[in-house]
Amino acid sequence: MSSAPRALISLLTISLAIGTPVAAQQDRAIALVGGQLLDGYEAPPIHHAAVIIRGNRIVAVGPASDIEIPPDAEVINTAGKTMMPGMVDAHVHIMILGHGDYADWFPWFEGRDDLVYETSAKQLLAAGVTAGVDLAAPMSSLAFRDRVNANEVPGPRLLVSGPWITRYAWDFLPDELRVLHSSPDEARERAEMLIDAGVDVIKTWIGTTEEDMRAIKSVAGPAGVPIHCHVYEEEVVWGAIRGGCDVLQHAGSGGSVPAYSDELVAHIAMEGIPVVQTIAHRIWIYPATLEFPERLWDPDILDSFPTEIREQVLSSYTKDDFWRRPYFSSTPRQIRNSEKAARQFIDADALMAMGTDTGSPLNFHAESAWREVSALVDMGMTEIEAISSATKVSAQVLGLREVGTIEPGKLADIIVVDGNPLFDINVLGYVTDVIKDGIIYKRDGVPVWEMSGMRTSTDGS
Numbered sequence: 184m185s186s187a188p189r190a191l192i193s194l195l196t197i198s199l200a201i202g203t204p205v206a207a208q209q210d211r212a213i214a215l216v217g218g219q220l221l222d223g224y225e226a227p228p229i230h231h232a233a234v235i236i237r238g239n240r241i242v243a244v245g246p247a248s249d250i251e252i253p254p255d256a257e258v259i260n261t262a263g264k265t266m267m268p269g270m271v272d273a274h275v276h277i278m279i280l281g282h283g284d285y286a287d288w289f290p291w292f293e294g295r296d297d298l299v300y301e302t303s304a305k306q307l308l309a310a311g312v313t314a315g316v317d318l319a320a321p322m323s324s325l326a327f328r329d330r331v332n333a334n335e336v337p338g339p340r341l342l343v344s345g346p347w348i349t350r351y352a353w354d355f356l357p358d359e360l361r362v363l364h365s366s367p368d369e370a371r372e373r374a375e376m377l378i379d380a381g382v383d384v385i386k387t388w389i390g391t392t393e394e395d396m397r398a399i400k401s402v403a404g405p406a407g408v409p410i411h412c413h414v415y416e417e418e419v420v421w422g423a424i425r426g427g428c429d430v431l432q433h434a435g436s437g438g439s440v441p442a443y444s445d446e447l448v449a450h451i452a453m454e455g456i457p458v459v460q461t462i463a464h465r466i467w468i469y470p471a472t473l474e475f476p477e478r479l480w481d482p483d484i485l486d487s488f489p490t491e492i493r494e495q496v497l498s499s500y501t502k503d504d505f506w507r508r509p510y511f512s513s514t515p516r517q518i519r520n521s522e523k524a525a526r527q528f529i530d531a532d533a534l535m536a537m538g539t540d541t542g543s544p545l546n547f548h549a550e551s552a553w554r555e556v557s558a559l560v561d562m563g564m565t566e567i568e569a570i571s572s573a574t575k576v577s578a579q580v581l582g583l584r585e586v587g588t589i590e591p592g593k594l595a596d597i598i599v600v601d602g603n604p605l606f607d608i609n610v611l612g613y614v615t616d617v618i619k620d621g622i623i624y625k626r627d628g629v630p631v632w633e634m635s636g637m638r639t640s641t642d643g644s
């Protein structure tokens with residue numbers, strides 16, 4: 184950074200007060216100055232850049248030498264680092280957080296909805312995820328969404344599905360996670376109920392037939408509520424598409440699914456049907472944990488849990504050998520098949536959003552996003568494509584038109600990572616600063632809620 188302008192250097196030496204109450208930060212200007220800027224497009228970076236935020240909007244972007252820093256701005260020195268849009272996760276779960284055994288987790292979760300949601304939301308935000316869609320949680324997630332979106336608690340901008348619609352009641356999952364139906368008419372009624380309750384999207388789960396999908400679409404379509412479909416097998420994917428599914432979730436990451444036909448992949452790519460494959464928790468996270476079980480004791484993960492949840496999570500991995508559990512019985516095969524499908528979608532240039540299934544076993548919110556982007560690069564995306572997928576494309580797929588890129592007029596959701604992700608994508612795991620809606624939520628590697636004077640109900644106060 185030796186070529187940074189002189190005026191810039193003096194600005195960067197200003198010592199900055201931190202720990203200001205969150206609400207007060209909305210009124211001032213914030214200037215992120217000095218680092219490389221990736222704006223979310225597949226475009227070359229701007230070097231030694233500056234981004235100016237006023238209120239919750241981005242007002243100026245460009246080389247720092249061309250940008251006037253407002254005198255009242257709080258300056259964040261990003262020299263030597265990279266500024267980019269906050270990541271948008273197109274498949275999150277705030278009611279789970281990496282615990283290894285659903286049979287133990289869900290009984291423990293009962294009555295602790297808000298504690299768990301708040302923990303998940305903070306972990307995601309600190310990891311650089313500034314927006315996401317939750318795809319299965321009790322109805323209590325709707326009220327939590329409203330609190331996060333009003334900036335009353337830290338977390339990504341949230342869209343929520345509430346309970347998923349399914350024909351199956353899997354034993355381990357609590358009743359409040361699903362609404363059951365046994366006919367297309369009932370499926371339509373369930374969808375109507377959820378839409379009336381205020382969900383942002385509909386999530387369909389296993390067993391949803393093409394006729395069910397059409398019935399759901401008949402109410403969701405006119406209401407402008409997109410349908411996210413949990414699909415694996417080729418015929419199920421075709422049925423979902425014909426029935427009006429808007430976003431294919433998990434497609435190409437299931438154990439019993441070998442490569443898709445060229446016809447299906449070409450159709451998905453040509454029609455621009457969004458795919459959220461959620462590959463990292465198979466391709467990356469399971470083998471990474473087998474090879475290096477020490478990662479379960481990573482302080483960056485463990486310390487982000489309140490004590491009582493930390494003990495629950497750790498005990499789920501120390502009580503026995505996790506890889507012998509039924510949940511992981513077909514994982515090695517899933518890994519091999521997921522790799523094939525990922526390459527098919529990437530080679531066909533399908534519209535691929537970044538989604539993680541974050542919160543599933545081993546899949547911690549504190550690291551799910553960077554691992555998914557890293558897996559997309561391993562499977563053949565360039566670094567800039569994968570970053571654009573995780574920001575601009577994911578925002579577009581979720582209908583969040585005001586985020587996902589850094590440009591004047593957009594909402595100010597920006598993260599700073601320590602290094603150059605175009606050289607090593609894994610630096611997305613080193614998020615030093617997070618701004619969402621013009622509010623600084625993480626500064627120099629420390630979330631504001633861990634700074635003195637910032638307490639929320641998660642602290643047990």
Ligand SMILES: [Zn+2]
Nearest residue numbers: 274276318540
């Ligand atoms: Zn999921």
